[in-house]
Amino acid sequence: MGVKKALTIAGSDCGGGAGIQADIKTFQELEVYGMSAITAITAQNTLGVQGVYPMSLEAIEEQLNSIGADLTPEALKTGMLFNSEIITLVARKINEFGWGRVVVDPVMIAKGGATLLQQEAVEALRTHLLPLAYVVTPNVPEAEVLAEMKIESLDDYKEAAERIRALGPTYVVMKGGHATYQGDTIIDYVYDGSEFVAFESKRVESIQTHGSGCTFAAALTAELAKGNSVNVAMRRVKQFIQSAIENELNIGSGHGPTNHFAHRLVHVK
Ligand SMILES: Nc1ncnc2c1ncn2[C@@H]1O[C@H](COP(=O)(O)OP(=O)(O)OP(=O)(O)O)[C@@H](O)[C@H]1O
Numbered sequence: 127m128g129v130k131k132a133l134t135i136a137g138s139d140c141g142g143g144a145g146i147q148a149d150i151k152t153f154q155e156l157e158v159y160g161m162s163a164i165t166a167i168t169a170q171n172t173l174g175v176q177g178v179y180p181m182s183l184e185a186i187e188e189q190l191n192s193i194g195a196d197l198t199p200e201a202l203k204t205g206m207l208f209n210s211e212i213i214t215l216v217a218r219k220i221n222e223f224g225w226g227r228v229v230v231d232p233v234m235i236a237k238g239g240a241t242l243l244q245q246e247a248v249e250a251l252r253t254h255l256l257p258l259a260y261v262v263t264p265n266v267p268e269a270e271v272l273a274e275m276k277i278e279s280l281d282d283y284k285e286a287a288e289r290i291r292a293l294g295p296t297y298v299v300m301k302g303g304h305a306t307y308q309g310d311t312i313i314d315y316v317y318d319g320s321e322f323v324a325f326e327s328k329r330v331e332s333i334q335t336h337g338s339g340c341t342f343a344a345a346l347t348a349e350l351a352k353g354n355s356v357n358v359a360m361r362r363v364k365q366f367i368q369s370a371i372e373n374e375l376n377i378g379s380g381h382g383p384t385n386h387f388a389h390r391l392v393h394v395k
């Protein structure tokens with residue numbers, strides 16, 4: 127059986143904790159061959175985002191053409207796409223190459239508040255990209271935007287998942303990192319249109335969660351590239367992200383990155 131290939135279409139985080147860098151590290155740790163198409167370069171560190179430089183549409187298209195001509199990914203994820211032109215282009219190329227197992231991480235705002243998706247681009251995400259998604263992985267604020275409603279309870283959560291699934295994805299993974307009503311427990315829900323499967327974990331009291339969303343979606347993409355079902359993949363993903371948050375790296379003086387190699391310690395234990 128040959129090695130599986132995963133592609134990330136996302137922004138670069140020069141600080142190494144989120145974006146393309148988090149994705150490639152995660153693919154590597156999960157023993158999947160990682161590839162990238164860079165949509166934007168960001169200047170950022172654990173203190174915040176200092177600059178955002180979108181790539182030209184031509185540069186993005188050429189990267190995707192090179193991959194499409196030679197290196198078909200078994201699964202791919204999208205992260206920071208920044209504007210509606212980039213979203214439309216990425217959706218067109220995914221269609222053109224017939225790529226499946228698409229994980230859409232609907233990245234909108236960085237932890238420090240910087241805009242990673244322009245307001246006007248939300249509609250493009252809803253209408254062009256979500257119909258192509260096998261899985262979409264919103265956190266609570268992103269789910270509120272996509273579903274156009276406030277989420278304050280479990281019922282709201284389920285209603286939002288229903289509305290998001292109506293936009294086209296086969297699976298909606300509602301991440302619970304931001305859900306304040308769950309107390310010490312974090313619950314991520316997988317919704318397939320008929321049932322909600324809950325994945326529970328213990329909340330770690332830590333500010334070193336920079337890139338947790340990217341790492342989570344990249345781990346899911348890697349496991350899907352191996353041919354796993356979403357629910358089987360999620361068990362591995364939750365272990366991976368839990369150990370990455372529990373085993374702090376203590377890098378930088380702000381919101382430090384998660385520890386992408388921590389799962390190796392868990393295996394040794
Ligand atoms: N403090 C924490 N302790 C344990 N697990 C966490 C914690 N914060 C997030 N997670 C887990 O990390 C994953 C990502 O969740 P989260 O909701 O934080 O994503 P996100 O907000 O998209 O991240 P980002 O801010 O990087 O975009 C989920 O599986 C979530 O359960």
Ligand SMILES: Cc1ncc(CO)c(N)n1
Pocket residue numbers: 136137138139144145146168205206233235236237242336337338339340
């Ligand atoms: C490039 C990039 N993508 C995603 C995020 C969200 O964590 C970030 N901070 N930077």
